[in-house]
C-alpha cells in the first residue's frame with residue numbers, strides 16, 4: 001500500500017482520533033455479531049500499548065443526522081470494554097467542549113468512544129466545519145474503518161485533510177488482501193457472484209470479467225441471466241430492464257475466454273416461506289407459478305468442482321435464500337467446497353456472504369472474510385475509496 005500506516009508514525013502521548021466501523025448488527029440492544037469490533041482490536045490494542053490517548057469514532061445505522069436513542073453506541077462501548085479488558089469511557093457527543101473536557105482528563109493508554117457520528121447532519125455531507133471540529137479533538141488521525149471507506153464523510157474523509165492521517169492495521173490488511181487478489185491473482189481465479197439484485201453488482205461483474213478465469217452466478221440475480229438466455233423463470237426474482245445487460249455480460253465472457261457458469265437446476269417453491277412446497281427442477285422447467293429460491297444439486301456439484309480446482313476464489317452474495325434453512329443448501333455447498341479446498345485462497349466480501357459462512361460455522365476455514373460490504377464491492381469494481389485516498393502518501 002502506498003499510504004502511511006500506524007507503523008510510520010509515533011503516537012506516544014498523542015491524542016489519536018481513530019475512525020472504526022462499529023456498525024454491527026444489533027437486535028433489541030444486543031450485539032448479534034461482534035466481528036467488526038474484534039477486527040478493530042489489533043489497532044486499538046497497539047495504540048493503547050504505545051501510550052496514545054485513543055479516541056474512537058464510528059457511525060451506527062442510518063439515523064439521518066439526528067439523535068436516535070436506539071442508535072447510541074453505548075452497548076458497543078460496553079462490549080469493547082469487555083473484549084479489551086479495560087475501561088472504555090463513553091461520550092454522549094462526538095465533538096465540542098464536553099468531549100474536549102473528557103479528553104483533557106485522559107491518561108496515556110486510555111480509551112474513549114465518541115457518540116455515533118451520524119447524529120450530526122454534517123457527517124454524511126462531509127461538512128468541512130464538522131471535519132475541523134473532529135480534528136480539534138486530536139493530534140493524529142487513524143482510519144481503520146474499511147467498512148466505511150467508500151463513504152466520503154466528515155469522519156472518514158474530511159478530517160484527513162486537517163491532521164496527519166494514516167491507516168490502521170485492519171484497513172491495511174483489507175487493502176492488501178483484496179489488492180493482491182485483484183492485481184496479481186493466482187490462477188485459476190474464480191469469482192462467485194450471488195445475492196439479490198443485478199443492479200447492485202453490475203460494476204463488480206464488469207470489472208471481474210476482465211480478471212477472472214471463471215465467473216459463477218447464483219442467487220436471485222441469476223434469474224435475470226436465465227431469462228435473458230430465453231428460459232422462463234416463473235415468479236423468480238427478475239430485473240426485466242437488465243436482460244440486454246445480462247446478455248452483454250455473457251457475450252463479453254465469451255470474448256474474454258471466461259468460463260461463465262449459471263445454474264443448470266434449481267430449487268423452486270410455491271411460496272417465499274419456510275413451509276412452502278418445494279421441488280428440484282432443471283433450469284428449463286421452472287413452473288410459471290413457482291419461484292427459484294436456491295441452486296439445485298447438479299449446479300452445486302458443478303460449482304464445487306470449479307471452486308476446488310481454483311487457486312483463488314472471491315465470493316460475494318449468497319446462492320439462495322440462505323436465511324431459510326430449506327433454501328440454504330446451495331450457499332452451504334459453496335461454503336463447504338471453499339472450506340474443504342485447502343489449496344484455495346478464499347476471500348469473502350459482502351455482509352450476507354459473511355453471515356452465511358458464520359451460520360454454517362465455517363468462518364475459520366476461510367482465508368479472509370472482509371469486514372466491508374459496500375466497501376469491498378466498490379473495491380472489486382475498481383473504484384477508489386475516498387477514505388483511503390485522503391490518507392497521507394508514503
Ligand SMILES: Nc1ncnc2c1ncn2[C@@H]1O[C@H](COP(=O)(O)OP(=O)(O)OP(=O)(O)O)[C@@H](O)[C@H]1O
Nearest residue numbers: 195196219220292293317320321350351352353373
Ligand atoms: N433466489 C433468490 N430469490 C430471492 N432472494 C434471494 C435469492 N437468492 C438470494 N437471495 C437473497 O439475497 C440477499 C442477499 O443479497 P445481497 O445482494 O444483499 O448480498 P451481499 O452482497 O452478500 O450482502 P450485502 O449487501 O449485505 O453486503 C439475501 O437476503 C438472500 O435471501
Ligand SMILES: O=C(O)[C@H](O)COP(=O)(O)O
Nearest residue numbers: 021023061147148373374
Ligand atoms: O455496513 C456497512 O457496509 C458500513 O458500515 C457502511 O454503512 P452504510 O452503508 O450505512 O454507509
